[in-house]
Every structure is written in structure tokens, then in C-alpha cells.
Amino acid sequence: MRIILVGYGVVGQNLTNMFLHRRQETVKDYGLNPKVVAIVDKGGAAINPKGLDLEKMLTIKKRGSTIAADKEFGVRDMSPLKVITSTEAEVVVEASSTNVKNGEPGLSHIKTAFKAGMHVVTTNKGPLALAFPALTDLAEYNKVFFRFSGTVGGGTPVLELAKKCLAGDRITATRGILNGTTNYILTEMSEKHVPFDEVLESAQKLGYAETDPSMDIDGTDAACKVVILANWIMNKKITLKDLDVKGIRGVTLADLEKAAMRGNTIKLIGTINGKARVAPTEISRSDPLCVSGVLNAVTFVSEFAGEVTIIGRGAGGPETASAVLRDLLDIRYNLADKLLT
Amino acid sequence: MRIILVGYGVVGQNLTNMFLHRRQETVKDYGLNPKVVAIVDKGGAAINPKGLDLEKMLTIKKRGSTIAADKEFGVRDMSPLKVITSTEAEVVVEASSTNVKNGEPGLSHIKTAFKAGMHVVTTNKGPLALAFPALTDLAEYNKVFFRFSGTVGGGTPVLELAKKCLAGDRITATRGILNGTTNYILTEMSEKHVPFDEVLESAQKLGYAETDPSMDIDGTDAACKVVILANWIMNKKITLKDLDVKGIRGVTLADLEKAAMRGNTIKLIGTINGKARVAPTEISRSDPLCVSGVLNAVTFVSEFAGEVTIIGRGAGGPETASAVLRDLLDIRYNLADKLLT
Numbered sequence: 001m002r003i004i005l006v007g008y009g010v011v012g013q014n015l016t017n018m019f020l021h022r023r024q025e026t027v028k029d030y031g032l033n034p035k036v037v038a039i040v041d042k043g044g045a046a047i048n049p050k051g052l053d054l055e056k057m058l059t060i061k062k063r064g065s066t067i068a069a070d071k072e073f074g075v076r077d078m079s080p081l082k083v084i085t086s087t088e089a090e091v092v093v094e095a096s097s098t099n100v101k102n103g104e105p106g107l108s109h110i111k112t113a114f115k116a117g118m119h120v121v122t123t124n125k126g127p128l129a130l131a132f133p134a135l136t137d138l139a140e141y142n143k144v145f146f147r148f149s150g151t152v153g154g155g156t157p158v159l160e161l162a163k164k165c166l167a168g169d170r171i172t173a174t175r176g177i178l179n180g181t182t183n184y185i186l187t188e189m190s191e192k193h194v195p196f197d198e199v200l201e202s203a204q205k206l207g208y209a210e211t212d213p214s215m216d217i218d219g220t221d222a223a224c225k226v227v228i229l230a231n232w233i234m235n236k237k238i239t240l241k242d243l244d245v246k247g248i249r250g251v252t253l254a255d256l257e258k259a260a261m262r263g264n265t266i267k268l269i270g271t272i273n274g275k276a277r278v279a280p281t282e283i284s285r286s287d288p289l290c291v292s293g294v295l296n297a298v299t300f301v302s303e304f305a306g307e308v309t310i311i312g313r314g315a316g317g318p319e320t321a322s323a324v325l326r327d328l329l330d331i332r333y334n335l336a337d338k339l340l341t
Numbered sequence: 342m343r344i345i346l347v348g349y350g351v352v353g354q355n356l357t358n359m360f361l362h363r364r365q366e367t368v369k370d371y372g373l374n375p376k377v378v379a380i381v382d383k384g385g386a387a388i389n390p391k392g393l394d395l396e397k398m399l400t401i402k403k404r405g406s407t408i409a410a411d412k413e414f415g416v417r418d419m420s421p422l423k424v425i426t427s428t429e430a431e432v433v434v435e436a437s438s439t440n441v442k443n444g445e446p447g448l449s450h451i452k453t454a455f456k457a458g459m460h461v462v463t464t465n466k467g468p469l470a471l472a473f474p475a476l477t478d479l480a481e482y483n484k485v486f487f488r489f490s491g492t493v494g495g496g497t498p499v500l501e502l503a504k505k506c507l508a509g510d511r512i513t514a515t516r517g518i519l520n521g522t523t524n525y526i527l528t529e530m531s532e533k534h535v536p537f538d539e540v541l542e543s544a545q546k547l548g549y550a551e552t553d554p555s556m557d558i559d560g561t562d563a564a565c566k567v568v569i570l571a572n573w574i575m576n577k578k579i580t581l582k583d584l585d586v587k588g589i590r591g592v593t594l595a596d597l598e599k600a601a602m603r604g605n606t607i608k609l610i611g612t613i614n615g616k617a618r619v620a621p622t623e624i625s626r627s628d629p630l631c632v633s634g635v636l637n638a639v640t641f642v643s644e645f646a647g648e649v650t651i652i653g654r655g656a657g658g659p660e661t662a663s664a665v666l667r668d669l670l671d672i673r674y675n676l677a678d679k680l681l682t
Contacts, residue, residue: 018645026509155646157506164505165498168367168666286633288652295629304359304663305496309652311629322645325509337678 002089007096008041014321016054044068044076094122103127121327123150129224129240132231147327155319156312162233169302173273176298178225180314181216218247219278226270244277343430348437349382355662385409385417435463444468462668464491470565470581473572488668496660497653503574510643514614517639519566521655522557559588560619567611585618
């Protein structure tokens with residue numbers, strides 16, 4: 001399977017590292033023989049139709065330079081779109097950074113790959129949050145697979161649990177803690193009685209929150225994941241603009257103390273139940289959703305199996321890369337199926 | 342798909358009820374057209390090669406009489422083994438009651454079905470706990486599928502999460518709360534400070550515990566599930582006799598109070614980590630495993646995706662029947678695959 005890797009940050013590097021060290025298993029157990037024919041970063045690309053030397057690529061990247069610095073196969077300033085349209089491959093792994101304003105550059109990468117007849121695996125929430133229905137239609141029209149397990153829950157198989165393990169059942173509602181940063185802040189506020197601003201500051205120092213923390217604390221990141229869950233799991237054709245979104249800036253220590261007196265706490269919950277929304281919500285401390293620290297948790301309410309909750313880390317390089325690997329295995333499996341029909 | 346249903350208790354009845362009311366979806370969405378050609382209960386069987394009238398079967402059963410009372414297709418005192426060997430079908434759904442002494446009669450039902458070339462779906466832990474490695478070998482030898490999702494977690498897709506959603510990853514350890522009755526008892530003891538004997542008595546009155554509660558409180562039920570997880574998920578060829586098993590009879594209010602002072606509580610935990618065992622174990626209250634009431638919870642420790650926990654009800658008729666339906670869909674899917682190769 002020839003792969004173009006667009007974006008070579010922590011997820012991309014972890015993925016190539018897995019390819020290097022787990023090749024034997026992926027080939028033997030799953031019939032997946034990944035060959036990375038191109039890697040693109042902000043400085044340009046490295047392209048080799050016979051497959052790049054991943055050990056070398058990782059070394060170049062660790063030096064802090066662009067992948068285009070590779071003497072043999074580097075091409076400075078070559079754009080991702082140019083790489084996608086001019087390189088032969090079966091799959092594009094789109095791991096560029098998220099932008100919820102217009103979804104770019106990820107949105108163009110994905111659309112261009114579809115039109116070139118390539119399957120796409122992405123970890124980029126932006127394009128999905130803004131254009132999920134259009135993107136899945138375009139993938140279908142071009143008869144290619146589109147997978148994005150790493151966009152919800154990092155390495156925790158949230159989307160896969162609902163899609164693969166609750167077959168034959170009907171999911172009637174979904175609710176979840178979908179952002180680790182805000183959950184860390186609310187946990188610290190609740191357990192250590194430290195006000196919002198102070199916790200945010202220490203979270204930034206610890207690297208749990210970004211310098212511009214608004215994507216997390218204003219609920220946008222969680223909202224993107226709600227859009228993906230709503231479309232993929234509950235077949236609702238919505239985008240980010242259809243959601244009511246409220247972040248955690250307004251949550252005070254007094255609110256948390258009042259909730260605690262009722263045996264509850266306040267979490268930033270994304271809900272899909274008729275309407276889809278994100279808001280700070282009081283939940284029982286004995287609700288399985290009530291996880292602490294940077295964990296994520298999602299409860300699927302199903303007609304027959306009842307309420308099923310999945311919990312795990314919602315982010316992290318190796319974790320998210322493992323979701324990309326699972327998506328590639330899934331595409332490989334479905335392709336084998338297709339060849340036989 | 343022609344099905345022989347052995348055992349017509351709460352799970353079997355819920356399954357036929359699902360067949361009746363979800364036929365359109367199972368046929369349209371999954372290509373599964375279930376035709377129940379025989380049902381066996383303790384009084385005999387009802388057999389119709391063209392497919393039994395399930396509405397009628399449910400009515401007969403609700404009157405409290407044996408299924409063999411059906412005037413047209415009933416056969417009094419016909420044994421399950423006779424039905425399996427003399428009726429043409431693709432799948433046997435084995436839902437007779439659990440026996441961990443010698444696995445019978447379920448064990449013979451399953452072996453007979455395999456030898457007759459039939460796939461088997463079971464909700465019966467006994468045969469698996471005593472003979473998992475031998476049974477999977479026998480299924481493989483006879484080239485039939487063997488599924489048992491309902492034996493761990495009721496309708497909660499515990500086995501499926503590990504098998505289908507963590508592909509490409511490596512599960513290095515598993516631990517879980519696998520028995521709802523003991524978890525209910527420990528929760529009540531811990532939260533309401535009522536001693537073991539009193540809670541057990543009220544649990545029996547509420548129907549959460551059996552008149553003979555030893556399967557649950559001595560840890561045997563949890564141990565059966567550990568055997569299944571160890572074999573199916575972690576590829577360890579063990580049976581019930583290989584486990585160290587300790588139940589909750591010895592847990593006192595003083596133990597729980599001491600644990601509480603450390604921010605912990607005591608749960609009956611099944612662990613597979615090198616060795617497999619079941620024992621009351623102190624865990625942190627903020628551990629995602631720490632669920633209350635009759636819930637079950639299992640954490641899979643994976644190499645890349647990290648710790649992933651699944652939580653849900655561990656029992657119940659409709660829930661467990663939904664696991665049987667998923668297994669049937671899975672067999673249907675794999676058969677379609679096989680036909681193409």
C-alpha cells in the first residue's frame with residue numbers, strides 16, 4: 001500500500017516509527033505492507049516512488065529541519081497539493097493541523113486526494129467539522145474510503161466501538177467528555193478548589209493547554225468531535241454551525257461546590273439527543289462518564305445493549321498514530337473484500 | 342440462515358422477539374434472514390424445517406408451558422442432542438444454563454453441533470470456562486465459527502472492543518469488574534455502611550443475587566469470564582482450574598473504611614497480567630474501573646492506544662440477546678467473505 005503522508009508532526013512521526021518497528025506484524029497478521037512514497041511538511045517534500053527510508057526521514061526531522069532537506073529525494077517548497085496530484089499512491093494520510101475557520105489546508109488536501117482516486121485517513125478535525133456531509137458524499141462519488149478514527153478520542157476507539165461493536169443495535173443518544181484540557185481544568189478546580197484562571201495558567205505551563213487556549217476552553221474542539229459523532233454514528237447531516245456551544249469560562253468554584261453538595265460535579269459535555277450541543281453540565285459523580293484529569297469518556301445509549309461507555313486518553317502522538325494504523329488496516333481489509341466481489 | 346435454539350429462557354425469548362421486530366433491518370442492513378427451525382426447552386422441542394411461527398412460540402412460552410406443547414410442530418421429550426443431529430440448520434444458538442462442574446449439558450450441545458458442521462453462538466460460560474482451548478480447536482477442525490460475546494459483559498461489547506477495535510495494537514494486560522452482583526454488594530457496603538450478610542440478604546430479595554449466591558460471591562462467575570478473556574483476547578490457553586480465585590465473603594466494613602481513608606475502595610477484580618486471577622482488590626476511586634452498582638467494567642492495557650476502559654450493564658435478557666444477534670451478524674458477514682474466497 002503506497003502512502004502519501006501530509007503533515008509530519010508528532011502523529012506522522014509516530015506513525016512512521018510504528019511502520020518501522022511493527023512491519024512484520026502488520027504484514028503477517030493483517031496483510032498490510034505500508035510503503036511511504038512521499039512525506040510533506042511546511043518546507044517541502046521528500047518523494048521516492050520506491051518508498052522512502054523512514055529511519056532517515058525520522059533522523060532529518062529530529063534535527064529540526066524540513067523533510068525537503070533530504071539530499072537524494074527532497075524537493076524544497078513543493079506544495080502538498082502538487083505532491084498529491086503528481087505522486088502515485090493508494091492512500092493519503094492527512095495529518096496537518098486543525099483549522100476550524102475554513103478547514104484549510106486540510107480540506108483541500110482531502111478533496112484533491114478524493115478526486116485523484118485516493119483513500120484518505122485523517123486526524124484533522126477541521127475539515128470534518130465544517131464539511132462532513134459534503135466530504136463523505138465526495139468520497140462515495142469517487143468510490144474511495146474515508147477514515148478518521150483519530151479525530152475523536154485520540155487512540156481510544158470511540159468511533160469504532162459504535163460502528164463495529166454495536167451492529168444490529170440502534171444508538172438513540174450519545175454524550176461525552178471529548179476534550180482533555182477542559183476536563184483537566186474542571187477536575188483541578190473541583191478537587192483542589194483553585195479558580196479557573198489559576199488552573200488555566202498552570203495547565204499552560206504543564207503543556208496541557210495551548211498558549212491560545214480558546215479552541216479547548218470555549219468548547220470548539222469538543223464541538224468538532226460532536227459533529228463527527230453525530231454524522232458518522234447517528235447519521236445526522238450537521239456541521240459546526242448547527243451546534244449550540246458553550247465553553248467553561250463561566251464555571252466558578254461556587255458552581256462546583258453547589259454541585260458537590262448534591263453528589264454531582266460539572267463537566268463539559270457534548271450531547272447528541274435530538275439536538276447536538278456542548279455545554280458545562282452537572283452530572284452525578286457515580287456516572288461512568290465522570291472521569292478525571294485529561295481522560296475522555298463517551299456514553300452511547302443503545303436500544304438493546306443499554307448504555308455503553310468507553311474511556312481512554314483523548315490525545316497523544318503514539319495513541320493517535322495507533323488510530324491511523326487501525327484505519328489503514330480497515331481500508332486494507334475492505335479493499336481485499338472489494339477485490340473479491 | 343437456519344437456526345436451532347437450545348434453551349428457551351429469558352435470552353432465547355428476547356432473541357426471538359428481536360427476530361420478530363427487527364427482521365426488516367437485519368435483512369436490509371446486514372443480509373441476515375434468520376429462520377428458527379427448532380426450539381428446545383426442558384420439556385422437548387418444536388421443529389419446523391420451514392421456520393417456526395415465533396409469535397406463537399412466545400405465546401406458548403408465556404403460558405408457562407413447554408414449547409413441545411405446540412400442537413402442530415411440538416415433540417415432547419425430544420432431547421437437544423437428538424434435535425441437533427436430526428435437524429438441518431446452519432447455526433446452533435446455545436442458551437442453556439451455566440454449569441461449572443462439568444459444563445453439561447451445554448458442552449455436549451456445542452460439541453455435537455460442531456461435529457454436525459454447524460456454527461455455534463453461546464451465552465453459556467460453563468463449557469468455555471472448562472474447555473476453551475479444546476472447544477476452539479474443535480471448531481477450527483470442523484471449519485465452523487464459534488462466537489460467545491454474551492458470556493462476558495452481557496450486552497456490553499467487551500470481547501468485541503478488544504478483538505475488533507484494537508487491531509494492530511497489542512494488549513498487554515486486562516483487568517475488570519466482571520460480576521454485577523458482587524459489585525452491587527460492595528457498593529452498598531461501602532456507601533451505606535451495611536455489613537456483607539445484610540446486603541446479601543437484601544440483594545436476594547431484590548433479585549440481584551441468587552438463592553444460592555456462591556457462583557457470584559465466591560468469584561466463580563468472574564473467574565469464568567477471566568478464562569474467556571485470557572483465551573480469546575490474550576491467547577493464553579488456560580481453563581478455570583489454572584486460576585487463583587478469591588471471592589468477597591471476607592471483605593469487612595473495616596476493610597472498606599481503611600481503603601476509603603486512602604481515597605480508594607475495594608472491588609472484586611479479575612486480572613490477566615502474566616498470571617490470571619480473581620480477588621478483592623483495592624483500587625482508586627478515580628480509576629475508570631471504579632463503577633458502582635451492578636455495572637461491569639473492563640480495562641484493556643494496550644501498547645499504543647494506552648488504557649481503554651469499557652463500561653456497561655453486565656447482564657439482562659434483552660442486552661444478552663443483543664450480543665447473540667451481533668454474533669449472528671458477524672457469522673453471516675464472515676460466511677459471505679468465505680464464499681468469495
